[in-house]
Amino acid sequence: MVAIFLYNILLIVLYSITLAFAINAYLKERKKVFLFISLYLAFFTFDNVIIYMTEFINYFAHSYDQAFMSAPAIKTIIFMGNAFLAISILAEIRKEKLTIFHYVLLVFLAIWMISIPMLPNSAIKVWLYYLPNQLFLLFLAFYCWQGTKKKLAPYTSGLLKKLAGINLLFSLLIILEDNFVIFNIDQYSSLTTKIYNRSISEDIFSIVICIVLLQFFLKERSPQTSTINDHSVMIRQFCQDHQFTQRESEIFTLLLLHHSNQEIADELFLSLGTVKTHVHNIFIKLNIKKRTQITILFESYQQHYHEKLA
CATH class of the missing domain: 1.20.1070 (Rhopdopsin 7-helix transmembrane proteins)
Structure with missing residues (x-):
């Protein structure tokens, strides 16, 4: 017992x-x-x-x-x-x-x-x-x-x-x-x-x-001590590799957080039309058509980085 x-x-x-x-x-x-x-x-x-x-x-x-x-x-x-x-x-x-x-x-x-x-x-x-x-x-x-x-x-x-x-x-x-x-x-x-x-x-x-x-x-999901594996650094590197502009990089970061176009416009003090244009340009550079593909691409990018460092 x-x-x-x-x-x-x-x-x-x-x-x-x-x-x-x-x-x-x-x-x-x-x-x-x-x-x-x-x-x-x-x-x-x-x-x-x-x-x-x-x-x-x-x-x-x-x-x-x-x-x-x-x-x-x-x-x-x-x-x-x-x-x-x-x-x-x-x-x-x-x-x-x-x-x-x-x-x-x-x-x-x-x-x-x-x-x-x-x-x-x-x-x-x-x-x-x-x-x-x-x-x-x-x-x-x-x-x-x-x-x-x-x-x-x-x-x-x-x-x-x-x-x-x-x-x-x-x-x-x-x-x-x-x-x-x-x-x-x-x-x-x-x-x-x-x-x-x-x-x-x-x-x-x-x-x-x-x-x-x-x-x-x-x-x-543990915090990474290496700056290469730091989430913000990874996002920045991803944006550089895909030749995003400064504004596109800011919007891409918010897209990863699943923000809507209106939420992005409110946070960055932009018009909704401007945000839609930037999102469209991001989609073109990433060769995607859906928002759900953004997270998948970024997770794949992270995984490749980890495999190179392993």
Whole structure:
């Protein structure tokens, strides 16, 4: 019991530390991806607390197991929250919005998990409840792999490849573990309902995700001591390489911060028409047509610099 207690404490500490980095990143940059990551980690923490309570509080475990077999509202909310946030995070990494297909997939997942508990209690019922979530993780692996074929910055493509491998591996491990536990350990008789709620594979998956995120926050986003890697110096070098004028350089810097034309005009005390002209000239020099391509180009430029220095 002591080992389980310490294990849970370490998990919660890991989630909390990673969550703190994500919240800090969101407060600094206000990017939706960091908000989604923060909520995703919050669901990790909430799920682990519920499982911990089933392991240490007998009456809670009994009530939770009984509720799970009839109307698993808590687990369904956790699964749906994780599913929506996971696919939203990956869409942000891929520089795109969720499509109708994604929303239909999420609605189907929700309907399935609401409908399955209506079946008679059995191991098959529990297996059917969990199966779509495991397959959804497999879909996320494909979604990540598909993203590597898009024209993204090298680091972003590398991150998607890593996440594709992680999702693929753990979707298979979770399926194998759940099949064994559901059909060989759990009890679903009318007299006795005893469910082993913790999935070790899911725990390891969450740990690996936290490690990947911490690596990103600590290594990829840490302040650089070298002036060559300083963000402002990098922007200046990028502007020089593309022969921007002084005004174009100022506007390019604000475009990287996702400012609208009107916000740029207000900040630089220019007319909206003048800003549009400068933005048009920047697009011509970069040979692009969309604002979203600016960040991709600059991230790729940064990556090439880091690779030269490595």
